[in-house]
Amino acid sequence: MAFEVLLDQVGSLGRFQILQMAFFCIIIAVMYPHVLLENFTAAIPGHRCWVHILDNDTVSDNDTGTLNQDALLRISIPLDSNLRPEKCRHFVHPQWQLLHLNQTFSKMSEPDTEACVDGWVYDQSFFFSTIVTEWDLVCESESQKSLVQSLFMSGNIVGSLIYGYLSDRFGRKIICSWGLLQLAISGTCAAFAPTFLIYCSLRFLSGFCMISTLGNLFSLAIEWTNHQSQSMAVILLSCACSAGQMLLGGLAFAIRDWRTLQLTMSIPMFVFSLSSRCTVESARWLIINNQPDEGLKELRRVAHINGQKNTEETLTIEFLRSTMQEELDKAKTKESVWSLFCAPKLRMRIICLSFVNLATSLPFYGLILNLQHLGGNVYVFQVLFGVVTLTGIFVAFWTTTHTPRRLSQMSFMFLVGLSILVNTSLDQEMQILRVALATLGAGVLSAAASSQAVYQSELIPTIFSLRSTIRGITTIFHMIGAALAPTLMTLTNYSPHLPWITYGVFPILAGLVVLLLPETRNLPLPNTIQDVENE
Known part of the structure; x- marks a missing residue:
């Protein structure tokens, strides 16, 4: 890519990238637990x-x-x-x-x-206080716990659409700072919510900024890293999500009051919001959005941090324009969503990828948002799931390096579905086996999601506008699955096994859908819609 030529001039893997990655990992490790807070703040005690x-x-x-x-x-x-x-x-x-x-x-x-x-x-032996004990969300009102989680995930869907557009319009950095500030304010206010309705509204606002902020952090890290190191950057940031799960388990064990836990996880966001103002905007975004002077300034700033000398002589506005001219011309060509679906092969890929994203997120959030249904010690489960999702990321990294993409993706999806369905058929007394299967399912789901990210990037065209649009579509389906996951738990009123059967069936169907996608390992990436159609 043309931008990588500029990136090589300022240092594509130097001190700046290391400091940026460390800062983003800390933010994500503290931010991601907000997705899972209801495992403890909305736990249902005896x-x-x-x-x-x-x-x-x-x-x-x-x-x-x-x-x-x-x-x-x-x-x-x-x-x-x-x-x-x-x-x-x-x-x-x-x-x-x-x-x-x-x-x-x-x-x-x-x-x-x-x-x-x-x-x-x-019973206060495990949880001193939760929103369940605060507002008596038990018996006929027990489904309202799932309502809170669904509202949070619905906020993710709406926020990803609005903030996704705003980040493309105004930049990654400002949306990151604003998203962290919004999460800090809404999370802190939720800790003092006087009524359940106000609490639900504040959790919706927290979800509104969550996925877009995470997405922009990933984008900033990737856009300042060369192509060879981008996979490693994604893995490190994904590991931060797993570290956040383990952090939440430890903090929740130490802090048994839901308001205190909510406040503890929200206050650091104020610090991160202020600190994020010192981060560097994506130079690629600045150049493509007709701000070459600002992009040049950010490139020189990175070069200074990386210790690159004499960049002012070699890195000029003329060199920048000549290097990026081809990419600027491609960026001017805006493809509509309708044009994507007019191409038969690309349309099939988008539909399949959207379903696989939905089928991956549905059981994943069904498991990690309902740890209490597995029985036993929910604090241990939270830490354990963090460990296995971390392991799953490295398993995915190994499989995508050494095995065909389609085979590994199918294997992961089938294994997830079978582990959940077998778990559903076991008696409650077989606690150790049920926990082992649930843990296996969470780890394999993490591997499936990670390998899916790699597979998807190789199936869609590399043109910036096309790639952003298709990723936006598949991300929406991912968030729809996340929003449906807690909602399905209301089906326990009809059958306690019905939600879990649904969580198990969808991954198996997704494994079959993967058969409709082509193999991409060691093949050149498609650049345009015509490349996909002529394949």
């Missing part, structure tokens, strides 16, 4: 109905003397099918006769019980 005779320190006597808490619980709360206290119902009147029975009734007639009317009592 709960039961508040009962006057049990929770108002009332002492009751009968023929046997003073009753203990277990006896009071037995006469106040019915048992479910697993012989555990019901979470959402209690006896209308104390069932004293149960104290004199040698066996326990697991079922009571409907008139003898009623839904909780005086609130709930929550």
Whole structure:
């Protein structure tokens, strides 16, 4: 590419790139946990109905003397099918006769019980407070937890469309700074939200700036790195996302109050927003958007940081214009979305890639946003999932280097679907095996997403405007999958296995769709629509 000639003049892998990458990795490691906050801030602790005779320190006597808490619980709360206290119902009147029975009734007639009317009592051994305990989002209101997560992901979709356009219009740097500031303000205000409705609105605003800010950070890192090192840059930034998952697990274990945790993850964003003003704008974006003087200034700034001398003599505005002329001419040719879909082969690629993106994000977010459904210690799961997603990134890097693209992508998708479907068929008592399969699924999903990014970049034309448009389309489908993932959990009202079956079926279908795409390993990249059509 023409810009790489300029990049070689100022240093394509020097001190500037190292400092930039370190700064971006720190931002992403602290920023990414905002996607997963509801694993802890909206965790559902053990709960039961508040009962006057049990929770108002009332002492009751009968023929046997003073009753203990277990006896009071037995006469106040019915048992479910697993012989555990019901979470959402209690006896209308104390069932004293149960104290004199040698066996326990697991079922009571409907008139003898009623839904909780005086609130709930929550187990605080794992979570001191969450939005669930704050606003009683249990029983009939339990689906509202999924509503919060869906709103956050919906904010990602809307924000990626609006901020994606604004970043192409006004630059990567300013949108990054504004996105970090918006996340800081909305996240901090969410920690003090007085009502559930206000909290939902603030989480929507947090999601609004999340994906666009992450995307711009990735773009800035890639656009200041030569082609040979871009894959490594993406891997390092993706590793920062995994590090963020582990960081969240540790902080959530130490901070059990949801408001304090929300505030702890939001305050650093103010610092990052101010610090990001010192970052360097993409010179390539400046040049393509008819700001060559500003682009030249940024190139010389990078050259100075990298210790390149005499760049003012060699790096001139005339040299810049002559080097970038061909790319500037291509950038002036704007292809409409309709023209992309008029080309049969390119249209098929876009449709297939969009479905694969949706089918990858749907189970991925279904797993990482619902760690509590796996049982056990959610803090350990969060750290464990961070470790396996990190491992999955390096597995993807190895497979894309040594195996055909299509074969590795299909294998990953099939393995993901099978691990989720087998997990769904296992009994709850087989906890270790269920956790192992869920962990395997998360790791393979991470590998699938990473290899998909490489495969997609080799399937779409290299012209800047075409590539940006197609990536925008596939990103929207990725975010649609992310928004649908928590929404599907509401299907547990009909069947506890239905959401997980859906999470498992989609990757298998995506693996079959990959068969419709061509192999790209060790083949030249297409530059135009005609290159794709004539292949």
